[in-house]
Amino acid sequence: MNINLDIFKIQSNNVLPSRGKILISEPFLRDATFGRSVILLVDHTEEGTMGLVINKQLPLLLNDVVMEFKYLDEIPLYKGGPVATDTLFYLHTLEKIPGSIPVSKGLFLNGDFEEIKKYILQGNKVNECIRFFLGYSGWESNQLHSEIKENTWLVSKEENSYLMRNDTKDMWKEALEKLGSKYETWSRFPQVPTLN
Template sequence: MTEVSLTGRLLVATPALTDPNFDRCVVLVLDHDDEGAHGVVLNRPTPVDVHDVLTGWSKAVTEPSVVFQGGPVAMDSALAIASVPGGGEPVGWRRVFGGLGLVDLDAPPELVAAEFGSMRIFAGYSGWGPGQLEAELHDGAWYVVESEPGDAFSPDPERLWRAVLRRQRGELAMVATYPEDPSFN
């Protein structure tokens, strides 16, 4: 049984996490309950421009305007997250937490995109079955930290892992200086 929902929090890969799908990843948890968890990797931009795959949405996304690799699950599908300033609930958007929600990519972008403050599109997602994430946390694979409003739409996603760790207190901030390959140290 899930004691505390991690929805809205960040999972930051520890240096001990050896799965190449999540090396130095920052995952925004979109849902976490007894059925499992799912989220999106915030710091894996792809070279694929949104205009090339979802033309109508290309003007609505936050820079960089590329598709992000949300995780290793269902990479042939897309999902989008967007912020809605002012607490509204526009058509084609479902609140996940705070002012952040999921976008219905089947909705006509010209009708709903103007309501969004920021938006990002992901190919695939990260998913865990019941108890799987809890086991990974127990094994020391992830740091769980609070998300900040700009994390989901960072203009410099490649530096997000270090930036999120650097703003933590105590020893966790020191992990931001961990070398990519400790053997070179």
């Protein structure tokens, strides 16, 4: 019986990164922030890249950080990355927020926070419309391309509805599975094979 051992070779899928695409970490990356992470690229230029880890919820709520939201329904906070962890970032699907930066069609980064607050305090839907992050992930010029060549990341594209959904527990596994059978096999690898 011939076994194709290539399925065990961690190799990037050679898709180029750009704003609005996602990075999916390779299965053995042992890093508290980036292991088993899905990162939405919110900017990608020759000068560098900025992204937000979208599947790592913090044990902290936005209600604990923004006092006006103290008595509202719980609003989760996510760890966007290891840079500027005292700064709030937010992704949203609200087209009319002044100063928002388009990430992809119908998905925006930041904008006038007073308008965001007003929207929330008026009782409008937050779930799957706005996601809040502390910190971001950043790469200097060519750093991300080097990491992709080293097979640290796979690059893919996802629908906004998937990126903004509440249940992020299996997001990394599902993002890999969508890339096909070889990557689906990766999704079942234990992160630390020696503990298996």
